[in-house]
Structure formats: C-alpha cells, structure tokens
C-alpha cells in the first residue's frame with residue numbers, strides 16, 4: 455500500500471490555518487528558524503528492519519497483524535513512514551533475517567521509496583538452522599578457534615551483502631559474555647574478541663565504518679565482553695580509524711550519564727552511531743522520548759555541541775538509527791512517535807543558547823546554565839518540526855494521516871492477521 459502525495463497535501467491543507475498561527479509564533483520566539491528548518495529537513499533516521507513487527511518478550515508475543523513477511527514488505531513499510539514524515543529515509547538491515555535474494559531489485563525498491571541502506575547488522579547471538587557450530591558460549595570470544603572463524607566469516611558475508619546494496623557501515627553487536635563467575639577468562643575473552651574483530655576489520659572496504667556496540671548485560675547476566683563504552687572504545691581504538699563506538703540508549707547500567715559518554719566519545723572522534731530508544735530499567739527498547747525526554751535532550755545538546763566543535767555534519771557524519779521493539783503498540787505508529795521525538799529533541803538542542811551557556815559555565819553560574827538548557831527544553835517546537843516535514847513533502851500530522859488512511863487495517867487486509875515478521 456502507498457499513501458498518495460495529494461492525500462497528504464489535502465490533510466495538510468485542512469490544518470494549514472492552525473499550523474500557520476503556531477509557526478508564526480515560534481518563528482518569532484527563536485533565532486535562526488530558517489537554519490533550524492533546513493537542518494531538520496536534512497536529518498534522517500534509519501529504521502531497523504526488525505522493528506516493523508511485534509517484538510514480544512520471553513513470556514509471549516501478541517502480534518498485531520499485517521506485519522511484513524519479506525524484506526520487500528519491510529521496505530514498503532518504511533516507505534510509508536518516510537512518505538508521512540520525510541525523516542525516515544534509511545533502513546538498517548539484519549543478516550540473516552533480511553538476506554536480499556536479488557540485490558538489484560531490493561536496491562531499486564528502496565530507491566523508489568526514497569530509502570538508502572544504513573549500517574548492516576550481523577548476528578552471532580543465535581544459532582541458525584543448519585549452522586555447523588554453536589554460539590552458546592560466545593562467538594568472537596569463543597575458546598574454540600573454529601567458532602570464532604565461523605563468526606568472522608559471517609560478518610564478512612554481511613559486509614558483502616552491504617556492498618551490493620550500497621551500505622557503508624557494519625554494526626557488530628556481540629552478546630558474548632558469561633552467566634556465572636569463573637565461566638570466562640576475561641582477558642582471554644577480550645583478546646579473542648579483538649583478534650576476531652581485527653579480521654573482520656581487515657575485510658572492511660575503504661569507505662566503510664565499523665560500529666562496535668556495547669551493552670551492559672543480557673543475554674549474559676554476569677559479564678559482557680563488550681559491556682560498556684570503555685571496552686567498546688578500547689576495541690575501536692585498537693582496531694583503527696574506521697572503527698567507532700555505537701551508543702544504544704538502553705545499554706547502560708541504571709543512571710549512567712549517557713550525555714557525558716557521548717561528549718567524550720565525540721571529543722575522541724570515536725562516536726560512530728546511535729541506536730535510539732528509551733528505557734526505564736534496561737534494554738527496554740521503548741518508544742524514543744517516552745520515559746526520559748529530558749535525558750534525550752541533554753544527549754542531543756552534547757551531540758550538537760560536540761559535532762559543531764569538530765565541524766561535523768549533523769546529518770551525515772554519524773549513523774542515526776532507531777533500535778526498538780514493540781509489545782503493545784502498532785509498530786509503525788510507535789516508529790512515527792519515535793522519529794517525531796528525535797526531531798523535536800534535535801530542534802530543541804539546535805535552539806539552545808550555546809554562547810550564553812558557555813559564559814555561564816565559565817562564570818560558574820550554575821543557575822543560569824540550568825535556566826538556559828531548560829528554556830530550550832521547554833520550548834514547544836512542534837510547529838517547526840511540522841513545517842520542516844511539510845516543506846519536505848510530508849504530513850503536518852503523520853500519525854493522524856496514518857490513522858485516517860487506515861494503514862494498519864489495509865495492511866491486515868493485504869497480508870493477513872497472522873503474520874510474523876522476522877526479528878527480535
């Protein structure tokens with residue numbers, strides 16, 4: 455199914471008067487509104503192929519129907535999101551869940567939908583049917599060289615698929631670790647992992663990046679071999695200049711200061727990419743901005759400040775991706791909400807008065823610093839984000855159009871009620 459452009463324009467037209475009033479107000483309030491609008495239009499967030507179906511937990515899964523049954527249908531779904539918000543112009547694939555049978559056709563279909571291929575994701579956290587050796591005790595860390603070899607070869611295969619599709623990054627998330635004290639020799643696990651990663655790194659094309667994603671715990675509950683940003687940074691530094699750390703917002707121990715982590719990784723030129731989501735307890739993979747919107751703002755504040763300090767291009771120099779899972783929401787509605795939350799927060803970070811903040815910091819004026827940040831965070835930028843979306847050809851209110859056009863009902867009609875998308 456597709457949503458015709460004229461339909462979106464019709465809906466926009468109905469809302470125009472109200473929108474214009476709000477836009478005029480905010481344009482009056484902030485400096486450099488046009489510049490912010492352009493940055494918002496340029497900013498694209500990649501949608502993970504595994505987030506288009508219902509996720510579920512180990513206690514069960516309650517499918518919502520009409521889920522994509524193939525890579526083609528996943529691309530179609532993201533095409534729908536992108537038509538509505540014009541900010542989801544990329545897809546992050548997962549091998550083996552999304553093996554492209556015919557790369558040229560898949561590339562053409564993505565292009566038709568205005569999508570490019572962001573980072574490719576490998577999978578050595580599950581055993582696949584017919585797989586020779588098991589990852590039960592790890593993949594790249596494994597004591598058996600043959601298992602490590604298998605994991606390395608899989609990652610090299612993922613790069614090959616990515617090259618065919620025009621992707622330029624590989625995300626490696628390893629579930630390697632241990633469940634009990636004594637199970638693992640930490641240094642040996644680190645060395646084996648480094649050695650394995652080095653062999654994958656050697657197969658990376660020149661224009662590619664490698665993202666090393668860390669995660670505090672789960673599925674291993676005693677130790678994780680890429681468990682925090684320190685370990686990830688250590689691997690990335692040892693690997694070389696094409697290797698970077700990837701920050702997934704849900705992968706920290708409780709109360710970690712993620713904005714500080716981001717600031718330091720940027721300072722070192724080692725921040726490569728992002729997995730946006732939100733969490734209350736752990737790797738909850740909840741809708742972006744649904745639990746801790748102020749934390750998200752503080753992270754974006756550091757991102758904008760740090761990227762500007764290094765002269766980086768906000769839209770292209772980092773890999774912006776969502777990593778989400780949905781238990782009770784329609785996945786597409788959830789993703790619309792997540793992208794919206796990212797754009798709103800990015801806009802707020804763009805309008806923070808950084809010059810004043812810097813002065814306040816130099817004066818040790820703690821109160822002023824807080825006022826400046828919170829003034830930006832409390833600014834209602836919804837009309838700005840909506841305007842950017844409309845100028846790019848999207849909907850002023852994507853979620854409303856999605857519901858009025860009965861997208862899910864139509865997808866269920868087309869694909870059936872009992873569909874299971876491959877993914878987490």
Ligand code: AOS
Pocket residue numbers: 504548575577627667669702729737777878
């Ligand atoms: C796992 O917890 C990580 O967040 C991964 O980035 C991701 O969920 C996984 O690679 C999906 O395949």
Ligand code: ZN
Pocket residue numbers: 627667702729777
């Ligand atoms: Zn992730």
Ligand code: ZN
Pocket residue numbers: 669702704705737777
């Ligand atoms: Zn995760």
Ligand code: ZN
Pocket residue numbers: 704737739777778
């Ligand atoms: Zn996750």
